[in-house]
């Protein structure tokens with residue numbers, strides 16, 4: 076379990092103080108995948124790097140599995156850090172060492188017996204799907220393969236926590252998906268708690284259980300990923316959610332309508348019920364779906380549809396009231412009726 080209490084990180088620069096993190100408190104439960112999103116400069120890296128004291132907090136407390144890191148001596152901190160693995164956007168592999176040597180390095184640093192190192196390296200390479208690359212150098216690997224080495228190295232000393240610093244931001248979408256599914260597998264099979272920072276909602280949507288949104292050094296919204304997608308509160312959170320869920324109708328389609336254009340948000344099991352087909356059975360209206368999208372977040376559907384409803388005005392209104400009563404959110408976006 077990770078607990079952060081009133082964390083502040085201020086950088087002293089020649090031009091004065093710069094606040095990286097401003098009074099952040101959060102808890103990540105054991106075995107959770109927790110995502111922190113925010114635009115550049117929001118303070119995500121500062122917060123993540125404080126979690127293993129790569130960056131020394133200005134004030135506040137960091138607990139990892141009940142141990143308060145800021146109170147540890149250098150030696151104790153070195154030991155505690157072995158339980159916190161970290162992977163990076165640009166992998167940070169040693170180019171003059173082979174894949175095996177990069178991983179073995181982490182084991183040696185932790186004092187692992189020589190006789191055990193080779194076997195553990197092979198086990199780790201198998202886990203990340205790189206058994207055939209053990210003797211090659213990082214330059215001979217693709218970005219996704221480099222990140223797999225980074226993951227193997229981070230897992231070398233059986234950490235309980237894995238910190239991911241924009242781990243997929245340098246990768247193409249399909250490699251991103253394969254790295255995310257590896258992270259999920261590690262989380263589920265080894266029970267490792269994962270904290271990741273990203274500016275991509277797609278990453279959070281794909282693997283996180285809970286998430287926080289950061290802005291100007293603060294956490295402005297936090298919660299279960301589905302709840303945040305279904306019901307974002309803060310304008311910035313809405314922006315992030317819209318980057319995945321939102322779409323606009325072309326102007327021509329908006330104008331050339333005769334009925335009412337409505338936008339319907341379906342959540343959870345409602346998306347699986349036949350609300351739309353029921354409407355056509357119950358009311359004398361015609362419907363034409365012009366746009367629609369269903370996203371599955373934590374395997375729960377979340378859908379948005381834009382539909383034109385036409386017919387007699389009274390009947391349209393009754394149909395719209397009916398849809399509104401069976402869905403959480405409905406917006407009339409154009410009214411030509």
Ligand SMILES: Nc1ncnc2c1ncn2[C@@H]1O[C@H](COP(=O)(O)OP(=O)(O)OP(=O)(O)O)[C@@H](O)[C@H]1O
Pocket residue numbers: 086087088093094095096113114115116117118119120121122
């Ligand atoms: N070493 C440093 N010295 C001075 N200021 C810093 C340092 N590191 C970060 N900052 C400042 O702290 C604030 C937060 O930066 P941080 O890198 O944590 O944000 P971020 O959300 O991770 O952004 P990015 O994704 O661009 O790294 C910014 O104003 C940044 O300029």
